[in-house]
Amino acid sequence: MVYRCIQVQRGTITCNVRFRRHPFSTIFKTSHFHLAIFIWPFSSGHFHLDSRMHYHLEPVGGIAGDMFAAAMLDQHRDWQDELATAIADSALADGLAVRALTHTDGLLSGHRFLVTEPTAADQEAHAHRHWSEIRELLLGSRLEQAVMRRAIAIFELLARAEAEVHGMPVEAISFHEVGAWDSIADIVSAAWLIERSGATSWSCSSIPLGRGRIEGAHGQLPVPAPATAALLRGFPVFDDGLDGERVTPTGAAILKYLAPTFGSQRSPRVLIGQGYGFGAKVFPGLSNILRVSMFDDPPGYPVAAPIGVCEFEVDDQTPEDLAVALDRLRELPGVLDVIQTTVLGKKGRASAQIRVLALLPQIDAIIDSCLIETTTLGVRWYQANRRTLAREVSNHEISGTHVRVKRAHRPDAQVTRKAEMDDLANAPGGHAGRERLRHQTYTLDRRASGDNPSNSETQR
Structure with a gap:
């Protein structure tokens, strides 16, 4: 271990x-x-x-926002008070509170996730909320910035799905059930738990669709609800013959945001623990649970995860303005890298070819930004697989200079190191001074990590 x-x-x-x-x-x-x-x-x-934590979701009964929160808190029981405090201090609404309660169905035991809503008057006044209202509510909260951004991203996925099925602009979308305080608390809690977990990858088993009809704010809807079906597009699903809603819009939005991989995982992993989150419904002969399993990936095994790749060409935007546009794209949540190359386009024109690597949950918003910030008339995008090595960042102080070192664990047990050039640039003495600081940093980092020099390499 x-x-x-x-x-x-x-x-x-x-x-x-x-x-x-x-x-x-x-x-x-x-x-x-x-x-x-x-x-x-x-x-x-x-x-x-730990930069290599992996979580696997098994929607045995299905998935909803409260089931996700309950399963994560069942696995991490020492986080329950922290989450309750974060919600209470968030300034989202007076009286809004969350808690996890132990629960059993006679076969399995786990937790339920319960939300205490604000006053009845406040709840009635905000029975329906527009997407823009919820966004402003989150932006004005006291939530941590990372948690707030995750919550907004999940809500935006919901808003885009609703806009698609209703044929309306995203900003005109009004949430009904999802706009209630319990759903808001579920999504904010999920965002907090995702951030708290530090997970670098997620996976999921096939998703039960359910069948039948449910009552919506304006009448009956088929199961899964249209917005839920839009969010689940591209995910493997199955019908196990049980009636009822198995995946809620909130649960589907969380899944979409996590962008989990599906199928068997062949790389060896260390199972750390499991959590069981119960939903409110009762299904005959089946525990209505979402199981979350937490794994630790051994160093040296690459992490495989899908990403989105956006591509387009620009031949009519000035270089100085395009540079500003690409800087803004780099700052967007979910953008991994922005690459610019020079190509010959139509009519032999010199063009800038832009490639944006992005996380899948934010791909739609990133494409919109590409179309807003540049003069391109279209964007090609596709999903690609990416394998990354386990990495760690260490920090050292040498002669008054702070230097970060990134370690990468190779499959052959070699450990490679790369000092951050931004930190080396602060060293006096020109090139010789930077090289001296680099080698001093590598020596100190090897000693601190206890690496065998024969299994350790450096790279410039």
């Missing part, structure tokens, strides 16, 4: 290292610093010390 630890120097976290040893906590003293080691056999949450 690889256990995690942090090095603390003068009260601040200075580097992350890995130790293969039995779990314990202790302090080592050297001539340079005091090393306080706190060891966990799993992800440490807010600090995101």
Whole structure:
């Protein structure tokens, strides 16, 4: 088992290292610093010390926002008070509160997720909310920025699905059931839990569709609801013969946001734990649960995850204005990289070919931004598979210069290192000074991580 630890120097976290040893906590003293080691056999949450946590979802009964929150809190029971405090302090509404309660159906035990709504008067006054109203509500909250962005992204996926099925502009969409306080709390809680988990990848089993009809705000709707079906497009689904709604719009939006992989996972993983989240419905002969399993990927095994690739050419936008546009694209949530190359386009014109690598949940918003920021009249996009190595970032102070080092674990057990050039640029002495600082940093980083020099390489 690889256990995690942090090095603390003068009260601040200075580097992350890995130790293969039995779990314990202790302090080592050297001539340079005091090393306080706190060891966990799993992800440490807010600090995101473990960059290789993988979560797998099994919608046995289905998936809804409250089931996702309940399953995550059943796995991470020590997060329950933290989430309750985050919602209470969010300033979304007076009296809005969440809690997880233990639950059993006689076969399995887990948790239910319950929301205490604001006053009846406030609830009635906001029975229906426009997407723009919910966005402003979240922007004006006291939620952490990362949590707020995730919640807005999930709601935007819902708004786009509703706009598609109703044939309306996104900004004109008015939420009914999803605009209620319990649904808002479910999505915000899901965003908080996703951020808290530090997960780098998600996967999911096939999704039960359900059958029959449900009562909506304006009459009966087929199961799955039209917006739910739009969100599930491209996901593997099946019909197990049970009537009722198995996937809610909120649950489908969370799935869409996570962009999980489907199918068998062949890479070896360490199972850390599982959580069971119960839904409100009762199905005959079936536990209405969502199971969440948490895994730790051993170092050296690449992570495979789908991404979106957007491509387009521009031949009628000035270089200075295009540079501004591409900088704005790089700042968008979900954008992994923006690449520009020069090509010959139609009529032999020199053109700029733009390629944007993006996370799938934000792909629609990113395409819209491409069409807004540049003069292109269209964008091609497709899904591509990407494999990435396990990576860690350590931090070092050398002669008053702060230097970050990125470690990558190769499949052959080699560890490669790359010092951040932005940090090396602060070194005095020109090229020779930068090279000296680089090699000093690599030597210190090897010692801090306990790597065998024969299994360690550096790269410039």
